[in-house]
Amino acid sequence: MTDTPLAPLFSTSGGDVAARVDGLARAVDATAGRLDPALVEEGAAVVRRAGERLRLASDRTVVALAGATGSGKSSLFNAVAGIELSAVGVRRPTTSWAMAVAWGDSGTRELLSWMGIAERQQMSLTSPLGSTTDDTNLDGLVLLDLPDHDSTEVAHHLEVDRLVQYADVFVWVLDPQKYADAAIHDRYLRPLARHAAVTMVVLNQIDKLPPEKWDGALQDVRRLLAEDGLAGVPVLAVSALRGDGVDDLKRALVRRIRDKQAAGMRTGADVEHIAKAFEQLSGDAPAIGLTDSDRDQLVDTLADAAGIAAVADSTEKTLISQAVAATTWPPLRLIGRSKSRAADDGVVAARVQRPAVDVAVRDVAEKSTIGLTPSWVQSMRRAVVVPNRDLGDVLDSAMASTGVGVGRAPAWWSTVKAIQWVALAATVGGLLWLLALAGAGLTGSTSAPTVAGVWLPVILAGVGLVVGLGLALVTTVAAKSSARRRARGVEDRLRDTIAEVARARVLGPVDAELAAYDQARRGIAQALGRNA
Incomplete structure (x- = not known):
């Protein structure tokens, strides 16, 4: 979308x-x-x-003549055509199928075929029959004689319902005896009130009434039409049998054709x-949607639910322990070996709190639909909440594949470790030399090289001890700083993983639903001729 x-x-x-x-x-x-x-x-x-x-x-205007049995609809159809095209009277008491006559043949056959009118029910008048004035020239008209809407045959009024969807103009044919019949008013006229601009009503067989009652009958028809929501619709008095008003109907049709x-x-x-x-x-209100704060809050909540802070803290402690174990003075390393072994295996695995994840997803779905109709609220839930019932498992898997990288030892650890062994060797060597000198002193005189008046073995032992302990202190501080940085890196990677999952599984579908809503809102406004 x-x-x-x-x-x-x-x-x-x-x-x-x-x-x-x-x-x-x-x-x-x-x-x-x-x-x-x-x-x-x-x-x-x-x-x-x-x-x-x-x-x-x-450029064709499709006009449908519709009416009840006995309204004289087919006679009117023939009167407009100027030739008997639709059977009437005892030969055809009810119209069983739609008949169509077109004035001119350009594109008409394809149009009628689209409307589902068989070729045998199509006729074409390539030119007006007989003399005709310009205001009754029906070129461009496609006239339909529909089945009787009140027929006892279900197929007949189903055909009326179908073809009513295709007509450009409706001409409802009423007769003086049954023009108030609820069947046509309730089933057709009232529901089609929105088409008042393309609706006409003919009171046919007007010759059956005394002339002094014509106006009263027409006024009564107009009153009923107004109750149907069709106030102002043209109402014509016609006698298809005698020809009264037929030219008036033609002129009205010509006006429809011409414009x-x-x-x-x-x-x-x-x-x-x-x-x-x-x-x-x-609905038509613009969606409020999610703010950047809402999106960040979702990631924060999922991160908390996944326990990445605990993972980072555990990672930091493990890294410090490993660094100290690898870089401290070897004698101290022996003392802390059991501790460091425990720390090596002590990184806390992620334990996603699934209830918290579910609540976070529902909260986002609800926030994103504030101000929207219940239909869009339900659609958002179907698109976001329902598919994410397994989001806890997805987060578990994603975090496991991300890893914390604890096993990768920095290169400087090896350098410090080598120096520590050299310092230990100097210390041990110096001490052993001093022990040897002490043993020699018991049997005679002793002597050893000196530097600035200090025996060399003393210097070796002292320097080795100072370097070893001092370097251990420095590397511990450095290890803690490095561990904190690496732990922050672990936390950032895990958070990025969670943010990626949140975008793909939650925020992406939310945005897709909001985009669909916005497209629907703008499309509806355009369909109604308004600015969105």
């Missing part, structure tokens, strides 16, 4: 609608696997339909509707 805008789905034919669909596509991509799968799939379906529709004959906005308006309404559902579930 990145913040780089996706390539536009459409060319200039898409215009602003293309940008909004692109925004929805970004939101769908970001929320897949994170939000309600049904909503994400619905959003993906809108994106797919929009992309396909605006690529296929975008070439119907497909975009329909798509825009679909995008806005689903984008609002995404916004309600996903």
